[in-house]
Amino acid sequence: MKLQIPYHDLRSWLDLAGEIGEVRGVEGASWQEEIGMAAELLNHSDPAPAVLFDKIPGYPQGHRLLVNFFGGRRKSMTLGLPSELNNFQLSEAFTEAFQAITPIPYEFVDDGPILENIQMGDDVNVLSFPTPLWHELDGGRYIGTGSFNVTQDPDEGWVNLGTYRVMVHDEKSVGFYISPGKHGRIHRDKYMARQEPMPAAIVVGGDPLLFLMTCTEVPYGISEYDIAGGLRGKPYQVIKGKVTGLPIPANAEIVLEGYIDPKKRKPEGPFGEWTGYYGSGLRDEPYMDVKAIYYRNKPIIMGCPPQRPPDEISRYRSILRSGLLKQTLEKAGLSGIKAAWASEVGNTRMLLCIAIEQRYAGHATQVGHVASQCHIGAYAGKYVVVVDDDIDVSNLEEVIWAMITRSDPATSIDIIRNAWSTPLDPRIPPEDRLKGQLTNSRAIIDATRPYAWRDKFPLVNTPSPEYARKAREKFSYLLEG
Known part of the structure; x- marks a missing residue:
């Protein structure tokens, strides 16, 4: 079965989800407590709607946050499959399409919505976005839950996209935790062995289909950009990062770009993880010095905080x-x-x-x-x-x-x-x-x-x-x- 993907980015996805009545808007919820509380309720309910938070106290109207994107009829819509399929049938049909594709390499373009706003140098401020405290005992605010990180193998040159939690340390640095054995961790270990800083980009709010591919076990050496392009039947359009040169989705909502110094550490964690427990205590981990932030007008953070499963x-x-x-x-x-x-x-x-x-x-x-x-x-x-x-x-x-x-x-x-x-x-x-x-x-x-x-x-x-x-x-x- 061939996928019929009816959207091209997070905003067109939101429009379609709204047309089928599966998006609710909430105004005035606080990042300190209320957004995390709402996410806890929503994420445990498959029929619950996606919720778009706006007018978050302390932030400009239009700086928004989306939670619970994958549920209800949005599941089949996101995967480009018929709405009458149950979960088991969705899995079988998606796998059939996944196995039949020919990967299509991404292509560089000169411009895109992600370049509508750029913070560079002293203007960089990660705190200018309404990142919530997702769980009561988290060690900080995690901007990266429904995000993916872009890294490149220093030896072979291929680009990996992976979902790894990202904690906000301050205006210009974010934690960058990756479990051993993951492809992004292998890239980082190679840079550390060379004692060289690793270039990276963190995409906070992107095309839901591309995000799902970054959560999937794609074979080592193959870029998730190419797999998602194969599913869509056309190449993903990317811009070249002004700091690292890494490929960044041209239609993303927010992208942080910078370097991870192998010699530098900051305390990271704890964080409520996918096992249903607070994963790892407070410990020193590598972090990214953010050199540039790109974002669209009225940017949207996509949040997928882990809860005790099923979620x-x-x-x-x-x-x-x-x-x-x-x-x-x-x-x-x-x-x-x-x-x-x-x-x-x-x-x-x-x-x-x-x-x-x-x-x-x-x-x-x-x-x-x-x-x-x-x-x-x-x-x-x-x-x-x-x-x-x-x-x-x-x-x-x-x-x-x-x-x-x-x-x-x-x-x-x-x-x-x-x-x-x-x-x-x-x-x-x-x-x-x-x-x-x-x-x-x-x-x-x-x-x-x-x-x-x-x-x-x-x-x-x-x-x-x-x-x-x-x-x-x-x-x-x-x-x-």
Whole structure:
């Protein structure tokens, strides 16, 4: 299925979301507390609208902030897919389009809306934008939650776009946290090994489709600009940063540009993270000296603050990552993969659920082990549950039912040790965290009917499709309000 992307930037996206009645406006909410409170309520509700905050006290009218962009019918609109598709179908259709594209390289242009306003040198002031305090115990204001960072490999020259949290330190510097192993971190480590400052740009408010691609596991060496261009069928237009020369989206809302000095650190954190905990305490981290800020008239910050899952972040990640997980397993040569779901409760990383049609003894074990260590599943994973294909893997109740009735604790669980994790994993012991030993274990749970006697397994106590159809036709009125 080919995507039909009906918007070209965040503003045209807002216009379309407004036309379907899924944008609300709020005026006068404070950045200190009220915007974060509202985001907490909204992000836990799929049907809730996107909300655009304006007239934020202390800031000019028109300096705005958007939260909860991905929910309701906005999900299909954002992905350019039919509105009648459910989450599972959206994931399958998007993955089909993603795998079929030919990447299209970005192209430089001389001008764009992002150049409507420019702060340089002494005029740079990150505090001129209404960045909220998202969570009560955050160590500061995070301008980068629905943002992405632009970096370039110093050896190979390719450009990476990645979503990493960005904390405001002061008028001219922002924190720049990246977990080990991420592509932007690899770029930064290369510059640090050379003892050279790393050029970077932080895009705060951009095309929602491009933002989603920066949240996706794109292979190393391929730019997210090119993937998103392939999905749109035309190159992304970028301008050349006046300070670093990096490609910056010509239609972005706000862009911070500068350098990260490998010898300089500032305290960063804590921050309420995607695990549902405050990830990492206060610690010294590299930061960016902001040399230039570009922004449109009446700029919009896009905020996607992580909350305890399931939340907005897990909504878009589950749709993006689940279909890719299924295709990754198939490309690894595994047969019988019927469905895969990166569960929202584990923010799509810590719990993976896969349904298979069993074809040989050991099939479920093989699938579970590959899923736990493939590109989609390796980072920060915890549990992989493999079930039979009569289970809806996107329905956690069905998955847990299969797990507790078809698995045996002593014989159905394999443990993998020394796997790739993250400082944000709350279960890593403090002493290991201090040493930089950021690994964990994985549980592979075979929740399928035992292959050797699957035909003798008790029948499921559920009506046949024909029986269920008759019940719906005759008695569905009983379920109506």
